[in-house]
Amino acid sequence: MRIRLQKIIADAGITSRRKAEELILAGRVTVNGQVVAELGSKADPEHDHIKVDGKLLRRAQRHVYLLLNKPVGYVSTVSDPQRRPTVISLIKGVKERVYPVGRLDFHSSGLILLTNDGELANLLMSRAVAVPRTYHVKLESSPKREDLAKLEHGIVLDGQRTAPAKIRVLTERDKPWYEITLTEGRNHQVRRMFERIGCPVVKLKRVRIAFLTDDALAPGRFRHLSPAEVARLKSWKASP
Numbered sequence: 001m002r003i004r005l006q007k008i009i010a011d012a013g014i015t016s017r018r019k020a021e022e023l024i025l026a027g028r029v030t031v032n033g034q035v036v037a038e039l040g041s042k043a044d045p046e047h048d049h050i051k052v053d054g055k056l057l058r059r060a061q062r063h064v065y066l067l068l069n070k071p072v073g074y075v076s077t078v079s080d081p082q083r084r085p086t087v088i089s090l091i092k093g094v095k096e097r098v099y100p101v102g103r104l105d106f107h108s109s110g111l112i113l114l115t116n117d118g119e120l121a122n123l124l125m126s127r128a129v130a131v132p133r134t135y136h137v138k139l140e141s142s143p144k145r146e147d148l149a150k151l152e153h154g155i156v157l158d159g160q161r162t163a164p165a166k167i168r169v170l171t172e173r174d175k176p177w178y179e180i181t182l183t184e185g186r187n188h189q190v191r192r193m194f195e196r197i198g199c200p201v202v203k204l205k206r207v208r209i210a211f212l213t214d215d216a217l218a219p220g221r222f223r224h225l226s227p228a229e230v231a232r233l234k235s236w237k238a239s240p
């Protein structure tokens with residue numbers, strides 16, 4: 001059966017469907033020896049020889065869904081040009097090639113999903129679905145109430161207004177802890193938002209992705225999602 005190339009690449013666990021499109025456009029994908037650089041091209045994963053960067057794709061694998069508690073000091077990419085430790089190095093005893101869904105900064109900790117299911121990765125990253133992610137942040141100083149209201153309402157970052165956010169105080173100290181829930185994930189978004197109101201983040205931990213939380217997961221440990229959790233994520237809809 002002929003299927004879109006980006007789906008075949010995502011299903012083989014190489015990367016998400018969106019990233020696969022970038023690989024195709026960059027001319028890094030060949031089908032039976034010919035570069036295919038157009039989106040929408042199809043191939044037959046059973047019979048065609050599909051290569052990414054010269055490497056033959058393996059057949060679709062069993063889908064794996066992992067929830068990792070990332071410690072500070074790990075990059076959330078599959079490889080790192082600076083040779084820093086990656087989240088993948090924490091995944092022991094899983095033979096499938098998984099990759100992280102979205103990012104957590106090197107200096108951030110907390111929950112991150114890893115999978116080889118390009119379809120689900122794509123869904124969770126899509127703006128339309130707007131999966132909420134909740135962070136606990138320790139701030140350098142106490143923010144003003146009106147500044148928090150600005151962040152909740154939306155501020156302009158990179159020329160685009162941020163989506164509404166929910167913020168609540170967790171502990172009032174000279175370096176207070178706050179909880180913030182976002183439905184989008186721009187680069188360093190939480191840090192940049194608090195920076196904007198003059199209260200830099202000194203610690204950042206992601207504590208929830210959609211409905212997924214896990215207090216029992218020690219830093220550096222991961223667990224497989226249950227079939228019910230996977231089904232619930234797959235049918236996740238943005239709240240109106």
Ligand code: URA
Pocket residue numbers: 103104105106108187188189190191192204
């Ligand atoms: N926002 C940030 O600034 N950093 C993260 O790691 C996640 C969200």
